[in-house]
Amino acid sequence: MDYAYIEQLLERYFQADTTEQEERILQAFFRQDTLPAHLQQYAPLFRTLDRLGRQQLGEGFDRRLLQRAGLPLNDRPAPRVAPRPLTLFDRVRPYFRAAAAVAIVALLAGSVERAITRSPQPQAPLAVQKAAPAESIASEMETLRPMQPLQRTAAADSAAAPLPQ
Secondary structure, three states: OOOHHHHHHHHHHHOOOOOHHHHHHHHHHHOOOOOOHHHHHHHHHHHHHHHHHHOOOOOOHHHHHHHHHOOOOOOOOOOOOOOOOOOHHHHHHHHHHHHHHHHHHHHHHHHHHHHHHOOOOOOOOOOOOOOOOHHHHHHHHHHHOOHHHHHHHHHHHHHHOOOOO
């Protein structure tokens, strides 16, 4: 008898390319009592998988497992959480965050670039600076003289007026 199909299924099974139906075919084939000699080596694997597939855990499995582990028993069912519908803002929020990050990086880069490219203005030491001519100082003093009486009267008025209590 030709077992080429079974051998092809075995190759695909070990490459994890078989469907559930093909795996059931392999399990049914290896349940037979008489198998070819070159396929005998795979029989224990498929018989074990067949036996484990029929095994059920039972009703109190979770309770017994939790008791053996020393964990508290939780008789209440897990709360059902309804999914929250996504709004337009929820969908756009990551883009807002990305835009804010880009804006911050751009502002920092601009300020660093401005600080680097701005050359400091060279200033001459005070001893080297030219002294202002006396006439310019006198003209500035005369422009300030008309303001002096106003400043004096405002200071005198504030000193004479009592503070409200």
